[in-house]
Amino acid sequence: MSTQENAVEAKKPWRLSLDSWAVVLALLAALLVRVGVLKHIPW
Amino acid sequence: MADVVVVPQVQPVQPALRFLKIIPGVLLLGAIGYAGKLLEQNVGTYAKAHHWIFPNIEYVLWAILLGIVISNTIGVPEIFRSGVATYEFWLKAGIVLLGSRFLLGDILKLGGVSLLLVAIEIVGAIAFMTFLGRVFRLKPKLTTLLAVGSAVCGVSAIIATKGAIDADDEDSSFSIAAILALGALALFTFPLIGHVFHLGDKAYGVWAGLAVDNTAEATAAGALYSDAAGKLAVLVKSTRNAMIGFVVLAYAIYWASQGQAKAVGNKAAFLWQKFPKFVLGFLFISILATYQFFNKDQVGTLANLSRWAFLLTFAGVGLRTNFRDMRKQGLRPFAVGAIGEVVIAVFTLALVVGAQKLFGF
Numbered sequence: 001m002s003t004q005e006n007a008v009e010a011k012k013p014w015r016l017s018l019d020s021w022a023v024v025l026a027l028l029a030a031l032l033v034r035v036g037v038l039k040h041i042p043w
Numbered sequence: 044m045a046d047v048v049v050v051p052q053v054q055p056v057q058p059a060l061r062f063l064k065i066i067p068g069v070l071l072l073g074a075i076g077y078a079g080k081l082l083e084q085n086v087g088t089y090a091k092a093h094h095w096i097f098p099n100i101e102y103v104l105w106a107i108l109l110g111i112v113i114s115n116t117i118g119v120p121e122i123f124r125s126g127v128a129t130y131e132f133w134l135k136a137g138i139v140l141l142g143s144r145f146l147l148g149d150i151l152k153l154g155g156v157s158l159l160l161v162a163i164e165i166v167g168a169i170a171f172m173t174f175l176g177r178v179f180r181l182k183p184k185l186t187t188l189l190a191v192g193s194a195v196c197g198v199s200a201i202i203a204t205k206g207a208i209d210a211d212d213e214d215s216s217f218s219i220a221a222i223l224a225l226g227a228l229a230l231f232t233f234p235l236i237g238h239v240f241h242l243g244d245k246a247y248g249v250w251a252g253l254a255v256d257n258t259a260e261a262t263a264a265g266a267l268y269s270d271a272a273g274k275l276a277v278l279v280k281s282t283r284n285a286m287i288g289f290v291v292l293a294y295a296i297y298w299a300s301q302g303q304a305k306a307v308g309n310k311a312a313f314l315w316q317k318f319p320k321f322v323l324g325f326l327f328i329s330i331l332a333t334y335q336f337f338n339k340d341q342v343g344t345l346a347n348l349s350r351w352a353f354l355l356t357f358a359g360v361g362l363r364t365n366f367r368d369m370r371k372q373g374l375r376p377f378a379v380g381a382i383g384e385v386v387i388a389v390f391t392l393a394l395v396v397g398a399q400k401l402f403g404f
Binding site (some may be wrong): 021 | 132133135137139140143323331336337340344351
């Protein structure tokens with residue numbers, strides 16, 4: 001990789017992937033269930 | 044300073060705007076999924092009340108069928124498309140939450156067996172698809188994409204490999220179309236075959252997880268058979284997904300050695316970048332459940348949340364299935380994919396039956 005490409009690469013903003021966002025949302029939901037904010041979700 | 048490139052400032056789309064843009068599509072997913080659930084509850088009751096003989100159709104199939112009908116008749120209007128595309132996000136969130144229904148011991152026991160089966164399936168599928176690609180004289184990179192798509196995990200694997208081996212856009216859209224078309228067929232054929240062979244929930248779930256390519260379709264194919272089969276299909280499919288980085292890395296190194304792709308720099312970073320993070324989330328939640336971080340009611344609530352997330356996914360699977368688009372992609376890659384999938388399905392079915400006798404899962 002050239003220095004120029006490295007410079008461009010370095011400027012890319014750091015972002016979470018779709019996968020990671022899904023994990024974050026699921027863990028947040030699990031936490032809300034654990035602390036009792038989400039009590040009963042019917043099916 | 045002379046080496047630094049000045050990158051023009053691109054105005055990012057406001058996160059709030061992006062969020063607003065997905066709302067109509069997510070609501071559509073919810074409406075179709077919920078309609079599927081209502082149809083499951085009411086059609087059977089109505090048929091029974093009128094003494095009709097009508098098969099019990101689960102919400103999974105109703106949601107998929109409703110989505111397919113909409114997609115292939117009126118189509119999905121532009122306003123809904125961004126939101127409909129989030130169905131993979133809901134799938135992954137649903138899989139993480141499903142982790143609460145697995146105890147770590149079960150995962151280690153079944154995961155060990157499924158890891159062995161997945162390794163055999165991946166090697167066998169890649170070898171056979173490469174052979175088929177040569178017989179049908181497909182372009183080598185197209186063959187690579189089809190092999191990865193059918194051996195590992197469908198669309199995500201194809202997209203990851205495309206970037207790593209510098210494949211053409213046309214090759215990747217061919218492969219994605221073939222994998223999606225075959226996934227749609229698997230949704231309807233796998234449960235039928237399972238019933239014909241009187242497969243138990245465990246054997247069927249492991250088979251669906253091993254042989255159906257896309258995670259959404261594997262989850263749906265499992266859920267169409269039974270709840271227990273759905274759980275196992277997700278576990279085995281996640282094991283397959285976890286292998287994605289290794290397979291893509293091997294192909295990237297191979298194509299770089301041929302001078303037809305960029306060399307891979309930091310291999311550990313490459314593996315981490317390609318690794319599906321939702322597998323880690325799934326394991327983390329199951330560890331928490333194993334150590335009773337959640338009580339019984341809370342596990343039930345998490346399981347229901349996971350079902351709602353899958354409901355959105357199944358509606359998305361239907362909405363994404365467009366037969367007109369699939370027909371446009373040409374016959375040869377589809378034929379290679381179809382022959383490959385049939386052979387892989389038979390091979391994995393034999394593998395599962397053999398493993399069940401050997402390991403007794």
